[in-house]
Amino acid sequence: MAAFYVGTGLRKRPKEGALQIETVFDEGLAIVSVAGKIDAITSTAFEKALGELIDGGHGRMILDLGDVDYVSSAGLRVLLMAAKRVHGRGALVLTRLQPGVREIVTLTGFDNVLPIEAEPEAARAKLRGE
Amino acid sequence: MEHVAEMCEFVHSGALETGMGAEGAGRLRLAVEEVASNIVRHGFAPGEEGEVRIDFEKASSRVSVRVSDNGAPFNPLDFPRPDVSAPLDQRPVGGLGIFLTGKMVDDLRYERKEGRNVLVLEKLL
Numbered sequence: 001m002a003a004f005y006v007g008t009g010l011r012k013r014p015k016e017g018a019l020q021i022e023t024v025f026d027e028g029l030a031i032v033s034v035a036g037k038i039d040a041i042t043s044t045a046f047e048k049a050l051g052e053l054i055d056g057g058h059g060r061m062i063l064d065l066g067d068v069d070y071v072s073s074a075g076l077r078v079l080l081m082a083a084k085r086v087h088g089r090g091a092l093v094l095t096r097l098q099p100g101v102r103e104i105v106t107l108t109g110f111d112n113v114l115p116i117e118a119e120p121e122a123a124r125a126k127l128r129g130e
Numbered sequence: 131m132e133h134v135a136e137m138c139e140f141v142h143s144g145a146l147e148t149g150m151g152a153e154g155a156g157r158l159r160l161a162v163e164e165v166a167s168n169i170v171r172h173g174f175a176p177g178e179e180g181e182v183r184i185d186f187e188k189a190s191s192r193v194s195v196r197v198s199d200n201g202a203p204f205n206p207l208d209f210p211r212p213d214v215s216a217p218l219d220q221r222p223v224g225g226l227g228i229f230l231t232g233k234m235v236d237d238l239r240y241e242r243k244e245g246r247n248v249l250v251l252e253k254l255l
Contacts, residue, residue, distance in 0.1 A: 039135070039138070039163055040131050040134050040135075040163055040167045041131050041132065041134070041135055069156075070156060070159075070160070072160055072163050072164060072167075072227075072230070073164055073167075073224075073226040073227040073230055074163075074167065076226055077223055077224060077226075080218075080221055080223055081223055083218055084218060084219070084221075084223075087218060087219065100153065100156060104160075104230065107214070107230065107233050108212075108214050108226050108229070108230065109213075109214030109215055109216070112214075112215060112217065113217065113218045113221060114218075
């Protein structure tokens with residue numbers, strides 16, 4: 001079986017994809033629930049959402065990635081930039097990582113960079129203790 | 131970047147059709163996204179028209195994805211390995227794509243041939 005795809009006329013044209021992001025605020029924490037794939041296209045929307053929260057003073061965030069089945073380096077880049085921005089005045093805690101996403105986080109050492117909790121309640125407790 | 135999404139979907143659906151499981155197909159998709167994103171972002175000058183070709187082939191025990199482009203010479207295998215143990219304040223933003231590519235496939239080979247970068251990704255079935 002063989003097939004090929006040829007993409008021509010390539011230019012740098014970022015386009016936002018269909019990533020679902022919902023944020024609720026609870027006792028000073030921003031709980032951001034994300035669904036879909038965080039890839040080279042959707043990472044733009046992801047970055048915008050986190051950026052707006054941080055710009056609005058929400059430096060303590062729980063990122064619930066329970067419905068995220070794919071994260072590429074583009075998504076990791078957004079997480080890293082957000083974590084650097086809130087460093088010292090808040091934290092990003094990841095929770096409910098799917099196994100495939102957890103593997104990517106571990107391979108890249110992001111589990112040494114961002115706190116990870118299995119469940120949202122543990123993430124809340126961690127942030128309250130900050 | 132919409133071309134990158136099409137390339138990824140092409141490879142992902144092809145992998146599934148070969149009988150590769152969802153996990154393996156997902157890994158191959160990620161590898162192709164990383165490679166293709168790099169080509170689109172860095173392989174051509176702004177406004178320059180580029181071409182990327184993806185050849186997908188299934189042999190008896192493996193899937194082979196050949197990504198070739200007519201961009202500037204670039205061997206991703208020469209890219210320095212990131213320090214994945216570095217703490218937050220010492221982590222540069224970026225540099226993980228090629229690293230992840232290598233982790234997602236079973237073999238990765240590069241050659242510059244007839245004015246094209248040719249990267250072959252192989253994944254065992």
